[in-house]
Amino acid sequence: xxxxxxxxxxxxxxxxxxxxxxxxxxxxxxxxxxxxxxxxxxxxxxxxxxxxxxxxxxxxxxxxxxxxxxxxxxxxxxxxxxxxxxxxxxxxxxxxxxxxxxxxxxxxxxxxxxxxxxxxxxxxxxxxxxxxxxxxxxxxxxxxxxxxxxxxxxxxxxxxxxxxxxxxxxxxxxxxxxxxxxxxxxxxxxxxxxxxxxxxxxxxxxxxxxxxxxxxxxxxxxxxxxxxxxxxxxxxxxxxxxxxxxxxxxxxxxxxxxxxxxxxxxxxxxxxxxxxxxxxxxxxxxxxxxxxxxxxxxxxxxxxxxxxxxxxxxxxxxxxxxxxxxxxxxxxxxxxxxxxxxxxxxxxxxxxxxxxxxxxxxxxxxxxxxxxxxxxxxxxx
Numbered sequence: 001x002x003x004x005x006x007x008x009x010x011x012x013x014x015x016x017x018x019x020x021x022x023x024x025x026x027x028x029x030x031x032x033x034x035x036x037x038x039x040x041x042x043x044x045x046x047x048x049x050x051x052x053x054x055x056x057x058x059x060x061x062x063x064x065x066x067x068x069x070x071x072x073x074x075x076x077x078x079x080x081x082x083x084x085x086x087x088x089x090x091x092x093x094x095x096x097x098x099x100x101x102x103x104x105x106x107x108x109x110x111x112x113x114x115x116x117x118x119x120x121x122x123x124x125x126x127x128x129x130x131x132x133x134x135x136x137x138x139x140x141x142x143x144x145x146x147x148x149x150x151x152x153x154x155x156x157x158x159x160x161x162x163x164x165x166x167x168x169x170x171x172x173x174x175x176x177x178x179x180x181x182x183x184x185x186x187x188x189x190x191x192x193x194x195x196x197x198x199x200x201x202x203x204x205x206x207x208x209x210x211x212x213x214x215x216x217x218x219x220x221x222x223x224x225x226x227x228x229x230x231x232x233x234x235x236x237x238x239x240x241x242x243x244x245x246x247x248x249x250x251x252x253x254x255x256x257x258x259x260x261x262x263x264x265x266x267x268x269x270x271x272x273x274x275x276x277x278x279x280x281x282x283x284x285x286x287x288x289x290x291x292x293x294x295x296x297x298x299x300x301x302x303x304x305x306x307x308x309x310x311x312x313x314x315x316x317x318x319x320x321x322x323x324x325x326x327x328x329x330x331x332x333x334x335x336x337x338x339x340x341x342x343x344x345x346x347x348x349x350x351x352x353x354x355x356x357x358x359x360x361x362x363x364x365x366x367x368x369x370x371x372x373x374x375x376x377x378x379x380x381x
Contacts, residue, residue, distance in 0.1 A: 136160020177357020218242020
């Protein structure tokens with residue numbers, strides 16, 4: 001699901017994608033799918049749309065003046081695992097951990113990676129690119145950096161970044177402790193991240209000309225420019241329905257709910273906020289979780305019970321993905337390996353966040369003999 005400048009793109013449960021809003025450049029003309037394929041992720045730029053297919057190929061439609069829709073061909077064995085669209089550039093993540101840029105030739109090139117590192121997420125802003133590395137660090141590139149949007153805030157010891165978002169002239173980053181930070185232009189308050197209630201964390205961030213954040217309780221908040229009411233997130237009813245994904249455009253916001261309904265707020269001059277109801281039996285879905293070399297981040301809840309440890313593993317959207325019990329004497333290193341095996345992700349791609357915001361891998365590196373029972377002491381105070 002993605003909000004562009006004046007158009008909206010959504011994924012459906014049948015694997016198709018739909019788009020509406022301004023169509024002057026063909027950004028809403030979604031390429032048809034070959035039989036047996038589906039779309040797994042979408043990205044909306046200013047006047048173009050990029051879509052990731054289930055076979056690991058990417059396609060694009062819309063304005064192509066800077067060749068932002070000219071997706072680089074893949075070598076044999078390569079696939080794309082994530083796509084992102086900015087003003088006149090497209091950034092794509094490959095399954096080997098490298099990032100590929102097309103469009104906006106004035107941009108800086110992608111920085112070389114240290115040995116043993118790879119990119120796990122990419123996001124394109126207006127005139128900058130933000131990239132997340134597998135070691136939890138983030139880097140940002142721009143030919144200008146006029147507003148400090150590339151000045152990534154330093155991390156405290158034991159913390160890491162788990163998601164990045166590039167906006168018009170600012171950057172928002174989600175930390176492993178569930179807090180979010182921002183840098184760059186704050187002329188509309190888009191970097192004034194709302195404080196969190198006790199026991200609540202942020203699970204997803206999105207940046208346009210404003211900032212939208214998804215919370216662990218399924219609610220969403222926004223900050224920044226609100227001339228078009230793009231920060232007036234529709235309230236949820238007390239019926240168990242929550243938000244599962246958010247996307248910030250320039251003057252509108254789009255959100256997908258757990259009941260398969262999509263809602264929007266903000267400017268709708270081109271009907272980009274008038275989301276049509278899908279046919280019976282079809283619903284809107286959030287972007288599919290990308291695994292492979294892309295990092296899989298999960299939050300671990302730990303409770304000690306009679307010499308054993310009850311563990312619950314949740315995705316960043318708060319959805320439970322694994323629950324089990326372990327002996328208190330079991331090595332914490334084995335817990336990381338067990339989660340990777342059960343979730344079918346590569347061990348080196350898995351980042352398990354403890355209740356205190358630290359990474360399980362970092363705790364194990366500091367003390368390889370730490371036990372499962374010791375993890376029950378990592379709850380936030």
